[in-house]
Amino acid sequence: MRFIASLAITAGLVAAPFAAQAASLHTDWEKYKATRAFNHLSADGQRAMVDILNAKQVLDAGQTEQAIPALYDATRRLTAAGKANAKFMAAETALHPAPQHPVASTHVPGTTPVTWIPVGGEIVGSETLAPEKKAAIATANSQLQAGNTQQAAQSLQVVGEDADFILALAPLEQTQGAINRASVFTEARNPREASAALQQALDGLVFVSEDFAETAIPAQGGRNAAPGK
Template sequence: MKKTGLMLAALLASAAPAGAGFAQTTSSATPAPAASPAVADAAAQDFGRLSVDGGTAFEDIGLARQAIFDGDLETAGRLITDASTALERARVDNTAFQKAETDLQPAKTKAAQPAHTASASSTPVAWLPIDGELVLDEAIEPSPEKNAAVAAANRHLRAGNTARAGEVLKVSGIDADYIIAAVPLEQTRKDVSRAAKVLKGNPYKASEALRDAQNAVRYASVNVQAVPQQAPATSQAK
């Protein structure tokens, strides 16, 4: 995964032509007073940007599990230490957002959504955004041209060029969903710490702890509408 501090507000702003509207999965988006911020502001407040250190830690977790499987406990131990260090940095990088697990999606796409487990918590906790990508809005009929445009926008995102990504969507007139992958910050730290403690004595249990961290990934979705809305024919009644 390409490390990039993606500013979601910048993507939303760059995708919007004059007069375009935005819609978040949880709210409508119209210009409003400060008490009701536009969705770009709400999305930026909730998700902000991806955590570079969080993404690094999650990559290290996956590599550590592979090292355990290969019997290379020395490398696994180093990777677990690296993951723990990266998570400590991620705690203070101001990317975490507060959400309850029940407010997030168990799977990337709505069509593949399983039901929340009985253990899913409704208490808000800190979630660390570790990855993000654009996908074609599920209400849109896919085509090679649309898929290619979304793929091009994602390439620009991975390169850190949010303005160009938004421009691709705007020119193509494509509505896309920005899918954010996030992990519960404190629980992930505990899982990694547990893996470090039992690695030498019980590598299987260490791998199990790391697997728990991987299985805790949840998803959030923000809709990016790139198609201009038609201006109203008459002014709204006051």
């Protein structure tokens, strides 16, 4: 009996490192999947969306002068995003919006191919997730909205397979047009109309699944680290 007990203890001691290694590999794989998904994002496109959100917040507060630099940066960065590799041409009808974030029922998708820029994303999880995983997803989404993809991938390590990543695509020319209108209204000291133009840009986003991103959108590797100024 002592031999059997000793054998069981030995087996447990041997199995423990393998179990720890398997858990480590699983964590590394989940981190890799998140990083791979985020690598489809356009760094300049992400920055442009942050600029748009910042400008809209300022305009909603009734300020115009402070919104002008953000609108200028958004225009410049979208132009750069349109020249980079993280873009593709497609008709909106071919995008197949993610079920977690459908377009408005009144929206009529365009049938003419246009340029799309991957400008952001959202992590979604089920309502049955543990509170700590829901908190991690909320943190990661805030980090994504701020353009901090590396931090978002780190936050998602505790979530594992219990979350899906959906990608936000912006129609380049339509978004540029909305920013141009917002700039005109801003310079005319009309913050309400300027904010409405930026809302049109945000409403034009289409969210697609990670599977769609894998097949249609070029990955940018390490170049899409947390963007700076």
